[in-house]
Structure formats: structure tokens, C-alpha cells
Amino acid sequence: MLNSIFAMFSYSFLIRAVIVGILVSLCASLLGVSLVLKRFSMIGDGLSHVGFGALAIAGALNLAPLAVAIPVVIIATFFLLKLKETNKDGDSMVAIISTSSLAIGITVVSFSTGMTTDINNYMFGSILSLSKGDVILSIPLTIAVIVLFILFYNRIFSITFDERFAKATGQNVEILNTLIAVLTAVTIVLGMRLMGALLISALIIFPALTSMKLFKSFLSVTISSAVVSVLSVLIGMVLSYNFNTPTGAGIVLVNLAIYIIFGIIRFFKA
């Protein structure tokens, strides 16, 4: 096992994948705590499908994929968050938008390149799809997400816990919500390459839900989510390398395992 881990790190593309994986999973887990508690968890799923559509169109037009997908997904985030707030049928509208984007994406890809491995990579993620350019762009962006999250951590807690109070006491709730939306959008687009459109939302939802099983303060849940998330990405990557299975699915399965373990510990503690 150890030998194969060493062997794994002798490939430069795998090292790239591990670096991006750790950074993206950190971002996703930090934002995930707030998104899950605000009941916005499915937004991640919706956005990843929009991201898929955007990536497909960018590919067909020969444009830089991330340069197209990031702004498109940021716009979609605003739209979906507003929809959730104002519309009772927010959930079904999110589903309509996400399935439509998916359909557009698949159609565009099949027109331009045919149903090739591209689709597979987009849908289920692939560490091979991470180019050097992706990595160069991913590292500063994910670090920016993490730094901004830490800087605004106290305020993010405040609006997550009780948005009405925050608003009434003169905090700029709009700007903070916008910040969360932009950070989420960036994280999802970057993470999609690795996890795939279908699985990226797991990276946002699982660590927060897992941590909430055992921890009772916002800080402890946030820290635990970060640890759980990075661990599951590392374990998931090693396992999927060893068993030659898709990376994204491997990471989700490790997340599921940790979720179940935390559930069992909680059961015996109670």
C-alpha cells in the first residue's frame, strides 16, 4: 500500500490533482457549513450542472473553459439564491434550471466532439483532466476563497445564524450573501474538473452534515468539516488510484463512510 502511494506521487499530474483536491475540498467544506445551515445545499448541485453547460459551450467554441464557466456560474448563483428567497417553489425551479443546463451541455458536446470521454470527465470527474493551466488558476483562486472565508468568518456566522438580526442591526447582509455566492461559484467550477458535475455537491454537503453529528459549536463544526473533507479527498484519491476507479466517486464514498462512522459514534455517545 505504502509503495503504491509513493508510486502515485511520482506522477506529476497526480501531485497536481492532490494539491487542487485539497484546496478545493477545503473551500467546499468551509462554505458548506454555511450553505447547509442556510438550507441552500442543493444550490451546489444546481450550479454544477450550470457549470457543466458552460464548460461544454466553452469547449465547443474553443474558449478557455474556466474563464467562461466562472462568470456564468457566478451569475447563476445570484439568480438561484434570489429564487430560493423569493419563490416558494425554489427547489423545483432549481431542478428545472439544472436539468436544462445539463441537457444543453450534453447536446453541445455531442454536436462538437461526439459523446467521447469528455462527457465522462465532466460528469464524473477525472484527475487526468486537470491541465497545468487549471492548476495555475486553481491555486490562487482557492487560496483567495479560504482567506476571504477566514476574514469574514464572524460575519458569515452572524448571517447564517440569524439573518434578520444581522440586517436589523445594520450589518451589510447583501454584500455578505454576495460574497458567499461568489466564493461558492468559484469553488464549484474549480471542483467540477476533479469531482465531476454529478458529485461536486457532495464535497459541499457531506463534511458539514458529518461534523454536525458530533460537534455543537460553529467553530468546531467548521474545523471538523475542513479536516473531514481533506482526509476524504486524500483517502479517496489513494483508493481510486489503487483500484483504478473514478476519483470523484471514490471521494464521495469515503465521505459516506466517515458520515456513517460519525453517526455510529453519536449513537453510542447518546
Place this chain on the structure above:
Amino acid sequence: MEILRANNISASYDKNIVLKNVSFSLSPGELLSVIGENGSGKSTLIKCILGLKDTVSGDILYADDLKTSEIGYLPQNPEIDSSFPASVWEVVLSGTIAGSKSLFYTKTQKETAKKTMSFFDIENLKKSCFGELSGGQQQRVLLARAICSAEKLLILDEPVASLDPIATAEFYTCIKKLIKKKKIAVIMVSHNISDTVSVSDKVFHLGEKSNFFGTTEEYRNSTLGKRFLGGENNA
């Protein structure tokens, strides 16, 4: 020395007028209760005072040195999930954000939170999970948070609605102590008229046809007051 004065304000939702020509004023150290039946516009009035809703006409004048960030607010049954992971310390401390420009909590902010917690006798709950507390405890924690954000004006929206009689009495004692020690002005919204009136200095009654504003004594002697307080004597 008034901290707040409303001059003939009106407010509406869509085209329905909810508040009509409402006037009242409040000075530091006073407890004003806003009473009226459900749907009489109490919550709308609060939203206008907090600046969450625009008035159609009239104006609300604040004391020159009062900033929005100095108004403390205790929302009506805040919809906080019992599984929300937040310690009492985190909740109270978050009340100090409003007046602060610093991104991280400063020593002063932590001191404020500590003092407020000891004032309300909730230091022992510091590490407890907010969602797992009793209704009365939660209300005291939220009150502490509101006080952390406000030293001058405190707005309480139906603060005792979900409390049992003992917790209600404790809550009123807390408020009285707060007003006495800090000379803070308090606006309390309630639909429990007789209880609320007995602890207030001034009463604003939002009636179906007409409104009443005056001291508690004047309210007891008014027609509206007599009708709503019934045969009760001085409390």
C-alpha cells in the same frame, strides 16, 4: 432628550394600509409597550423603526447620536433550528459585530460579551449548544446578544410569547433591571395586553379604529384602556 419620535407615520403592504397616522415618542430609561391584536400592524411598526420597511408618509426621527447599529433587536420567535451548531458564547459575541469595524473580535468586544453574560446570569451556559437550551434560556441569550449590539435602544418583538409564566416573570425582571442600570430605552411589542401594560411606562395601543399613546396611567383611565384591561385594578 427623546431618543425616538414618530410623526404621523403610515405604512402599507401592496395597497393595504397597515399603519395610519402613528405618532409616539420615547426617552432613555423608558419602557414603551406596543400593544394591539394580531394583524394590527405591530410588527410592521417595528420594521419601520428598524429601517427594514419604508413608510408611505410621516417620518421617524432618531436622536442625533443614535445609529442603526446601536439599536438592539430581539426578533419574534427567531426561526433557529435546534440542530444549528452554535455555542451560547458564539451567539452573544455575534451581537457585538454591528458596531465594530474590525473583522475579528477585539478584546473590548469579548469584554462586552462577557459582562453582558454575567449581567443576565448565563455565564454557566457559555459552552452549551444554543439549540439545546430551554425557551427561557434561549430568550435570555438572544436578549444578551441584543444588548451587546445596543446600548441605547432595544426593540423586543413578542419576547414572552413562547415562555411559561415563571420564565415570563424572570424575563420582565431582567428587562426592568436593564432599564434601571443602563438607562436604556425599550420598545416591547406584545399581544398580551394586561401583562405588558403592568411593566411599562408608556403605552402605544394600535386599535382597529383609533390609536392611543400616553403614559400607563393615562391608558388605564382611557376608554380603550378600560375596555381592554377590563375590570383589572392597578397591577
